[in-house]
Amino acid sequence: MANPAEQRPLILIVDDNEQNRALAQASLENEDYDVAVAAGGEEALASFATRAADCVLLDVRMPGMNGFEVCTKLRTMPGGADTPIVFLTAQRDVDTFDAALRAGGDDFLTKPVRPTELVLRVQAALRLRRLNAENREYFALARRQRDDLMRLTLQKERLTAFVVHDLKNPVSNVDLQAQLVLRSKDLPERLRAPVEGIRQEVRSLMRLIMNLLDISKSEEGRLTPATAELDLAALAAEAFEAMAVAAKAKNITLEQQLDVTHLSADADLLRRVLENLLDNALRHAPEDSSIRMTSRLCDGSVELRVADQGAGVPESMRERVFDPFVQVESNDRSVTRSGRGLGLAFCRLAVEAHGGRIRVEDGNPGAVFCLSLPHAH
Ligand SMILES: Nc1ncnc2c1ncn2[C@@H]1O[C@H](COP(=O)(O)OP(=O)(O)OP(=O)(O)O)[C@@H](O)[C@H]1O
Numbered sequence: 001m002a003n004p005a006e007q008r009p010l011i012l013i014v015d016d017n018e019q020n021r022a023l024a025q026a027s028l029e030n031e032d033y034d035v036a037v038a039a040g041g042e043e044a045l046a047s048f049a050t051r052a053a054d055c056v057l058l059d060v061r062m063p064g065m066n067g068f069e070v071c072t073k074l075r076t077m078p079g080g081a082d083t084p085i086v087f088l089t090a091q092r093d094v095d096t097f098d099a100a101l102r103a104g105g106d107d108f109l110t111k112p113v114r115p116t117e118l119v120l121r122v123q124a125a126l127r128l129r130r131l132n133a134e135n136r137e138y139f140a141l142a143r144r145q146r147d148d149l150m151r152l153t154l155q156k157e158r159l160t161a162f163v164v165h166d167l168k169n170p171v172s173n174v175d176l177q178a179q180l181v182l183r184s185k186d187l188p189e190r191l192r193a194p195v196e197g198i199r200q201e202v203r204s205l206m207r208l209i210m211n212l213l214d215i216s217k218s219e220e221g222r223l224t225p226a227t228a229e230l231d232l233a234a235l236a237a238e239a240f241e242a243m244a245v246a247a248k249a250k251n252i253t254l255e256q257q258l259d260v261t262h263l264s265a266d267a268d269l270l271r272r273v274l275e276n277l278l279d280n281a282l283r284h285a286p287e288d289s290s291i292r293m294t295s296r297l298c299d300g301s302v303e304l305r306v307a308d309q310g311a312g313v314p315e316s317m318r319e320r321v322f323d324p325f326v327q328v329e330s331n332d333r334s335v336t337r338s339g340r341g342l343g344l345a346f347c348r349l350a351v352e353a354h355g356g357r358i359r360v361e362d363g364n365p366g367a368v369f370c371l372s373l374p375h376a377h
């Protein structure tokens with residue numbers, strides 16, 4: 001039982017964005033903390049001078065005094081030297097992280113911050129304050145290691161983001177050039193197939209790049225669909241066209257029966273979901289078979305299915321195939337090993353960003369990937 005005479009810990013929230021302040025305040029008051037808020041640096045320092053907070057949540061980018069300056073000043077105030085200061089920032093990069101540590105910050109959270117995570121970090125920060133001197137030494141060591149690890153992670157993220165991003169333009173240029181060659185009248189017939197082959201490979205590379213980009217965007221909470229009314233039939237036709245060469249190579253027919261064609265979704269994301277599903281289906285379907293795309297209305301949602309006649313996904317893997325880097329081991333030599341197990345991870349993120357769901361069922365034989373999306377109103 002908490003001692004009622006004991007003062008509840010005070011958390012000071014400093015953020016120029018009112019919504020962020022209100023969200024953090026509500027999350028912390030829910031946990032019975034006292035909360036003070038400040039919309040800027042001056043206000044934060046004044047509040048701290050009146051009553052020193054037990055923990056400060058500090059936004060980095062604010063008009064006037066920025067978070068780092070506020071932190072440096074707080075450290076010189078009475079009670080401010082050992083108050084845990086947690087930076088909240090939208091910029092997830094090594095430079096910001098280092099600057100936060102240099103300014104004397106204790107912890108670093110990237111926005112958007114989940115309420116539970118915020119509360120956990122505050123609890124951890126308060127607990128650390130109560131540690132005795134010996135434990136503090138261990139903690140300082142652990143913290144140095146944590147900071148090194150965090151720095152490495154951020155550096156790796158930055159490198160990956162650069163590589164992936166910088167690949168995008170040259171790769172799409174290769175595709176454009178290949179299209180030009182295909183359109184040229186003097187292209188000898190025997191070269192048509194190899195150039196189409198180039199396009200197919202380039203598109204598959206492009207899909208991988210886009211999957212990676214969107215997965216990392218989604219980890220940062222930035223994958224927001226640009227929703228608009230769209231024609232599913234046209235979108236399916238585009239996806240079929242993108243996979244035509246691969247389908248021809250295995251003599252697979254792509255069929256569609258769309259009972260619903262009206263949908264409100266992000267055309268680019270949805271087309272790439274369909275391409276990923278078709279890519280998988282083509283990889284797993286036997287030669288001379290068919291792949292079927294259907295749509296219908298079901299309980300107010302649009303249900304879209306992509307069904308193939310391959311080996312299907314074993315029941316034990318039906319949840320896990322949507323996790324990143326998960327691939328089912330296959331003994332079937334006709335199944336061409338593809339990329340990295342990112343396709344379905346992207347599909348799930350994209351579908352869920354629309355408020356929809358995706359699952360895989362048994363087509364008996366074959367796999368049926370089924371996605372349900374909210375219907376346009
Ligand atoms: N239509 C399908 N039939 C059978 N197994 C499938 C089917 N689609 C996906 N799978 C299984 O799920 C795994 C994950 O698929 P996912 O699309 O995420 O990755 P991938 O196709 O292996 O690689 P990537 O899509 O990144 O190029 C696949 O490796 C495969 O084992």
Ligand SMILES: [Mg+2]
Pocket residue numbers: 276279280338342343344
């Ligand atoms: Mg795939």
